[in-house]
Amino acid sequence: MGLTLRARRGLALAVVVLLVVAGSTVGHLASVTRIALGAASEEGELLARQLYHQSSRVLASAPTPSPEVLQRDPGIRAMLEGIVGYSHTVVYAAVVDPSGRALAHSNPRLEGEVLPRRQSLEHLKEWSTLRSVLSLLGDPDVYETQVPMVLGERPFATVRVGVSTSLLRQELGRAALHSLGVALAALAVAVIVGLGVGHMLLRALRKITQGMERLARGERGAAADLTRDDELGELAARVDGLGDRTRAEGILDNLEDAVIVLNANRQVVFHNQAAEALLGRRSATALPTEHPLSTVVAELFDHGIERRNASVEVPSPDGPRELAVSSDRIIADGDRTGGGVLALRNLEPVRAVQSLVTYSQKLAALGRLTSGVAHEVKNPLNAMRIHLELVKTRLAAGTQTGVKDNLDVIAHEIQRLDRVVQGFLKFMRPQELNVGPVAVGSFLDEVARLMEPEAARAGTKIVLDIVADLPAVSGDAELLQQACTNLVTNAIQAMPDGGEVTLAARRGPQGTIEVRVSDEGVGIPPEDLDRVFRLYYTTKPGGSGIGLSMVYRIVQLHDGRIDIESEMGRGTTMVLTLPAAPP
Ligand SMILES: Nc1ncnc2c1ncn2[C@@H]1O[C@H](COP(=O)(O)OP(=O)(O)OP(=O)(O)O)[C@@H](O)[C@H]1O
Ligand SMILES: [Mg+2]
Numbered sequence: 059m060g061l062t063l064r065a066r067r068g069l070a071l072a073v074v075v076l077l078v079v080a081g082s083t084v085g086h087l088a089s090v091t092r093i094a095l096g097a098a099s100e101e102g103e104l105l106a107r108q109l110y111h112q113s114s115r116v117l118a119s120a121p122t123p124s125p126e127v128l129q130r131d132p133g134i135r136a137m138l139e140g141i142v143g144y145s146h147t148v149v150y151a152a153v154v155d156p157s158g159r160a161l162a163h164s165n166p167r168l169e170g171e172v173l174p175r176r177q178s179l180e181h182l183k184e185w186s187t188l189r190s191v192l193s194l195l196g197d198p199d200v201y202e203t204q205v206p207m208v209l210g211e212r213p214f215a216t217v218r219v220g221v222s223t224s225l226l227r228q229e230l231g232r233a234a235l236h237s238l239g240v241a242l243a244a245l246a247v248a249v250i251v252g253l254g255v256g257h258m259l260l261r262a263l264r265k266i267t268q269g270m271e272r273l274a275r276g277e278r279g280a281a282a283d284l285t286r287d288d289e290l291g292e293l294a295a296r297v298d299g300l301g302d303r304t305r306a307e308g309i310l311d312n313l314e315d316a317v318i319v320l321n322a323n324r325q326v327v328f329h330n331q332a333a334e335a336l337l338g339r340r341s342a343t344a345l346p347t348e349h350p351l352s353t354v355v356a357e358l359f360d361h362g363i364e365r366r367n368a369s370v371e372v373p374s375p376d377g378p379r380e381l382a383v384s385s386d387r388i389i390a391d392g393d394r395t396g397g398g399v400l401a402l403r404n405l406e407p408v409r410a411v412q413s414l415v416t417y418s419q420k421l422a423a424l425g426r427l428t429s430g431v432a433h434e435v436k437n438p439l440n441a442m443r444i445h446l447e448l449v450k451t452r453l454a455a456g457t458q459t460g461v462k463d464n465l466d467v468i469a470h471e472i473q474r475l476d477r478v479v480q481g482f483l484k485f486m487r488p489q490e491l492n493v494g495p496v497a498v499g500s501f502l503d504e505v506a507r508l509m510e511p512e513a514a515r516a517g518t519k520i521v522l523d524i525v526a527d528l529p530a531v532s533g534d535a536e537l538l539q540q541a542c543t544n545l546v547t548n549a550i551q552a553m554p555d556g557g558e559v560t561l562a563a564r565r566g567p568q569g570t571i572e573v574r575v576s577d578e579g580v581g582i583p584p585e586d587l588d589r590v591f592r593l594y595y596t597t598k599p600g601g602s603g604i605g606l607s608m609v610y611r612i613v614q615l616h617d618g619r620i621d622i623e624s625e626m627g628r629g630t631t632m633v634l635t636l637p638a639a640p641p
Contacts, residue, residue: 067256068249075248079241083234088187090233095190099179099503102203102219102387105141105151109217112137113153113162125161128153128358129169133578138164141219146229151224156213167636176202179221181416198224260292269297271305272574280304285486308617316381316402319388322395324355336374336381336402358385358398369405380405420614427607434478438471445471477595485593489537489594489615490514495530495639496538498563498571505542506561512547517556520546525564531571532639533616534624541612545575545632546603552630566635570618573634581626590622 112134113196120127120197128134140149142164152163158172178203182190193199205217237316262284270281275424281301284294307330310317316333318326326343337351345352350372357363367382382403388499390396452461462484513520542561549559557578566572582590591597591610613620616636624630 060496065261068253069210071252071256072245072249075153075245075252078392079245079248082477083237083241086237087230087234088191090237091191091230092187092193093225094185094230094233097223099183099203101145101223102148105145105148106203106205106217106219109134109151109219111138111155113136113207113215113217117209117214123214123620125155125215125225128162128215131162135166136164138162141521147221147225148217148219149225151185152218153207153215153564154216154218161215170373173218176200176220179203184487190505193573194223194227194230196221196223199229218426228362239503254424262294263357265396266294267288267293269301273297273300274386294497314403316400316404317402318402320355320398320400322390322397324359324398327397333402334506336379336404337372338618351402354383354385354400355398358387362395367403372402374631380409382408423610423614427591427593427610430592430603431478431482432497434594435475438475438478440470442471442475453558477602481602482593484609485607489611491534491615493532495511496533496535497530498528498573499524501535501539502561502563502573505539505546509543509546509550513550513559516553518548518550518553519558521560523560523562528563528565528571529641531573531636533618533636537612537615538636541634542573544609547631548605549575549579550578552581553575557629565638569577570635572637575634576629576631578629581621581628581630583626587622587624591620 100116113128116127116131116134117123138151142148143178149166150168152168153161154173155161160171160173160176161168161171163171163173177199177265180199180203181195185193191589200220200222203219203221205216207217258563263491265284272280281467283293285291286294299510310328311332313330316336317328317330318337320329320331324345329337329635342580346354350370354365354368354370359367359536363385364387366386368640369380370383371378371380373379382405385597386399386401386403387395387446388399426480445467449461449464449468452458452464502522502524506522509520546559546561553559560574561573562572562576564574566574586597591603591605591606593607594603595606610620613634613636616638618634619634623633
């Protein structure tokens with residue numbers, strides 16, 4: 059069974075504190091041992107020296123110095139007994155002759171005996187702490203402090219004071235017990251304090267963990283909600299930052315537009331859900347070099363070109379899609395490109411709406427163009443009805459006078475009606491477009507060539523002004539020629555006193571070609587600009603009013619547009635804007 063974090067923490071803390079306490083206790087005991095050894099050795103030496111001086115005094119005051127003098131002296135005996143009784147560690151004190159026989163001994167029964175040789179206490183002091191501690195802990199032993207006495211030039215006796223290791227051990231045991239007590243108290247305090255501090259830290263950690271768990275569950279904007287001044291506070295702030303980031307990501311994910319963020323190495327470091335839906339998952343990878351978006355990325359990173367709604371066709375899980383791409387540079391320190399942001403919009407819905415709008419615009423335009431038809435039909439019908447009434451009245455009155463005239467008018471109106479209907483049918487006939495690249499220069503040349511005789515007859519001149527290397531127009535050559543012919547006819551007719559018709563072609567905005575047909579004629583009054591494209595609208599006596607309507611229709615079929623620039627008395631320019639053919 060695994061231990062809980064709290065149990066493991068308690069255990070680890072106890073072990074660490076135990077180790078620290080044990081280490082410091084051992085250290086403490088070692089130093090106490092050395093101190094005790096030093097003290098015992100100094101004490102032994104002090105006592106031995108006192109004994110030495112006493113013995114020297116006794117010998118000096120004796121008439122003949124002999125070992126017996128020492129044995130008999132009551133001062134020495136008292137001193138020997140006092141030494142053993144007074145000291146905690148000394149087991150005996152003796153004065154021995156050079157052969158090791160006890161002259162005087164704290165234990166009188168041993169006087170006259172040869173005492174065994176003992177190790178010097180000085181040795182014990184010189185040993186390492188470990189060895190001296192081990193010798194104290196081992197079998198009980200006795201170490202001695204020895205002071206030699208010299209009488210004249212020759213050694214006379216030695217003062218020996220025996221120190222017992224077992225007595226020393228007892229002394230040390232008391233110190234060790236005290237140390238152990240202190241150590242246990244320290245251990246208890248350390249564990250209690252440690253657990254308390256740990257509890258506080260754990261509470262903070264728990265808050266951070268909860269924040270992270272909420273983030274892991276996908277809760278946007280989850281936070282650890284902890285204010286502290288330490289590292290945990292910093293960690294909590296990081297979790298909060300992560301929460302803020304996920305909140306921002308949530309907002310980005312809810313966007314309809316796809317957003318891709320690239321780092322300085324052009325790798326995708328973030329994409330929202332819309333981007334994933336459009337491009338499939340591409341996290342933490344660079345866009346493949348053949349990907350259509352990589353051109354936009356290369357422009358952005360290599361030349362700093364930021365695009366606005368550039369149209370790009372990209373492959374997607376549901377087939378190719380047309381996207382409007384906007385790119386922005388993330389500028390790092392200096393002017394370095396630190397990354398980039400791509401915003402992609404699916405153009406399909408926009409295109410669908412656009413085509414619907416264009417369709418209704420076309421319908422509306424057609425409605426406007428054909429608004430004159432009813433009028434054109436009603437006029438002859440009215441005239442016919444009036445004349446039929448007249449015929450009826452005249453025949454009822456029995457007179458035939460004027461009936462022929464009435465019938466002539468009716469026949470004429472029928473012809474007019476027929477023309478109107480034919481014109482309308484011609485105008486409305488579904489045109490079949492043969493679209494292809496049309497070289498603007500050559501078809502305008504052809505128009506000029508065809509219209510030359512008529513222009514000459516009217517005393518006018520046709521001039522060509524075509525820009526070199528113009529891209530071809532995408533369209534139906536025959537229909538475009540027909541439209542331009544109508545425009546040139548109108549231009550010639552607008553200059554009763556002669557003048558120049560200019561056929562010009564040049565590049566227009568956004569990949570289009572502009573064809574301009576200009577004259578130096580009478581001009582169109584501003585209030586009539588709206589009407590000139592209407593079917594049957596004409597200001598000319600013999601005019602049918604179909605010419606410009608046809609031009610309008612042809613331009614519409616080509617997804618182009620027609621605009622009029624006109625000034626009264628100075629001339630008119632008809633501007634056709636047509637799409638250029640793809641290269
Ligand atoms: N270049 C021009 N300068 C001045 N007015 C013009 C010009 N082009 C057209 N118009 C005006 O627009 C009207 C309509 O022109 P549109 O070509 O449709 O018919 P139309 O020329 O009168 O007859 P037709 O059907 O024979 O062409 C003209 O009657 C004229 O008033
Ligand atoms: Mg005309």
